[in-house]
Amino acid sequence: xxxxxxxxxxxxxxxxxxxxxxxxxxxxxxxxxxxxxxxxxxxxxxxxxxxxxxxxxxxxxxxxxxxxxxxxxxxxxxxxxxxxxxxxxxxxxxxxxxxxxxxxxxxxxxxxx
Amino acid sequence: xxxxxxxxxxxxxxxxxxxxxxxxxxxxxxxxxxxxxxxxxxxxxxxxxxxxxxxxxxxxxxxxxxxxxxxxxxxxxxxxxxxxxxxxxxxxxxxxxxxxxxxxxxxxxxxxxx
Numbered sequence: 001x002x003x004x005x006x007x008x009x010x011x012x013x014x015x016x017x018x019x020x021x022x023x024x025x026x027x028x029x030x031x032x033x034x035x036x037x038x039x040x041x042x043x044x045x046x047x048x049x050x051x052x053x054x055x056x057x058x059x060x061x062x063x064x065x066x067x068x069x070x071x072x073x074x075x076x077x078x079x080x081x082x083x084x085x086x087x088x089x090x091x092x093x094x095x096x097x098x099x100x101x102x103x104x105x106x107x108x109x110x111x112x113x
Numbered sequence: 114x115x116x117x118x119x120x121x122x123x124x125x126x127x128x129x130x131x132x133x134x135x136x137x138x139x140x141x142x143x144x145x146x147x148x149x150x151x152x153x154x155x156x157x158x159x160x161x162x163x164x165x166x167x168x169x170x171x172x173x174x175x176x177x178x179x180x181x182x183x184x185x186x187x188x189x190x191x192x193x194x195x196x197x198x199x200x201x202x203x204x205x206x207x208x209x210x211x212x213x214x215x216x217x218x219x220x221x222x223x224x225x226x227x
Contacts (some may be wrong), residue, residue: 043219061207089156
């Protein structure tokens with residue numbers, strides 16, 4: 001079973017609308033949780049990183065939340081733009097020395113005009 | 114641009130041929146990771162280096178795969194006798210110690226095996 005589960009798998013939203021992506025994880029303990037944005041055919045780019053003691057982190061129109069008790073995180077996109085069309089991947093890092101990452105499959109977001 | 118580069122960006126090859134990819138990490142980073150990503154999936158760990166030492170290899174890394182980092186700087190990933198199932202995006206990530214111990218990903222090499 002994947003240690004990081006994301007939902008919904010995909011969604012289509014109208015330009016200007018908000019959306020929220022969900023991530024549930026079982027990695028425990030963990031070092032930090034990251035959200036990456038991956039454009040089609042490109043490598044993932046970091047949006048936010050949170051340690052277990054942080055519960056929210058913003059990067060422009062992107063706001064991530066973390067509830068370490070329920071092992072859930074969300075990524076909220078405000079006032080979506082066409083350029084937000086991408087896959088958003090939730091990644092959990094274990095505290096071990098090799099910096100291993102557990103990846104979700106991603107939320108595929110399509111923003112339409 | 115994360116500072117990690119990969120070459121080539123795209124590679125089309127025929128089944129049975131050998132291919133080699135290169136990754137240039139951020140210069141001061143001592144760890145380098147290789148991942149494979151197929152459509153609709155998250156990246157899967159293949160192997161990682163600390164300086165020139167290859168410290169861990171995934172079960173996904175069959176005997177046809179070999180990775181090197183000879184001088185602790187750039188790395189190469191070679192696939193011998195390619196199979197159609199090798200078609201994927203191959204991602205390299207560079208890691209440097211910091212507050213969040215973050216991995217920075219390169220743009221990837223898209224491999225298509227015909």
